[in-house]
Amino acid sequence: MNETEPKAQLNLLLVGGRVCLDFCNTLEYRESDRPIELLANGYDALIRWSQYVNVIDDRQTVALLAVDSDSAPIRAVFEDAIRLREVLYRLFKAVVDRTLPAPADLAALNAAIQQAQAHRELVADEHGGLLWQWRDQDTPDFMLHPLALSAEDLLTADTDELNRLRQCPSCGWLFLDESRNRSRTWCDMRYCGNRAKAKRFHQRQKSGGA
Numbered sequence: 240m241n242e243t244e245p246k247a248q249l250n251l252l253l254v255g256g257r258v259c260l261d262f263c264n265t266l267e268y269r270e271s272d273r274p275i276e277l278l279a280n281g282y283d284a285l286i287r288w289s290q291y292v293n294v295i296d297d298r299q300t301v302a303l304l305a306v307d308s309d310s311a312p313i314r315a316v317f318e319d320a321i322r323l324r325e326v327l328y329r330l331f332k333a334v335v336d337r338t339l340p341a342p343a344d345l346a347a348l349n350a351a352i353q354q355a356q357a358h359r360e361l362v363a364d365e366h367g368g369l370l371w372q373w374r375d376q377d378t379p380d381f382m383l384h385p386l387a388l389s390a391e392d393l394l395t396a397d398t399d400e401l402n403r404l405r406q407c408p409s410c411g412w413l414f415l416d417e418s419r420n421r422s423r424t425w426c427d428m429r430y431c432g433n434r435a436k437a438k439r440f441h442q443r444q445k446s447g448g449a
Contacts (some may be wrong), residue, residue: 251277251291253428256415258292259389263328264412266425271411282308282317289382302377306419316380323351323383327390331413334394335406352391355384406429 255261257368265288267275281305290300306313326347333340359382362372375381391399403416405423410433416423425431 252427252430253292254412254414254430256417257393258294259327259386259393260331260413260415261292262288262324262386262389263331265324266328267410267412268330269411278317280305285317285382286318294378294382294385299376299381302378303381308380313379316383318420319380320383321384324345326351327386328413330390330394331404332406334401334404335413338360347348348387348394349388351383351387355387358384375403 253261255264259444265277267277278288281406286295286300286303288297290297297305298332308314310319326344330348353398358378359371360374361369362369367373373384400415401435403421404413405416407426408424410426412426414423414426
């Protein structure tokens, strides 16, 4: 994929409801013996994904794709991204399982949040109010900052919001259940839901024919 191709061609399924959850979902079937890494192409894949979910814009994408993704510093950024992803997954999994988070994971997220905050500043808007604005948006690790703050926002949400956090029993993706009666089981009916229905149908057919 070259840098002029539109991001829509990635055709990614985003089901999390928050960008931090969609980031966790870039590793599919993670608890199986055959997990699927959606960022297998390394830093370039991270950039493309970040563009797709609007964490970075087209200008940033072009600038970041121009860096040498095989250099040691850029490989280190990608490794940091994967570490952050796994920290976020474990923290959200603790919420789903109603267990206490690991202190090391909290420390890692706190460090990421502090780094993110250091890249923001308050500026005056045209109406006389104040708003947060990002600084140093072309640094190779910029995309990690909005992801860390997205996780902070969700993890510190009220109990009602956190009680909507679910994990798909099939693929392991995390998502917020926004259904009216909170009965959503699958990440997406078109993806895992229909697959599970088909499996149950074949099992019934097999049992009936036995």
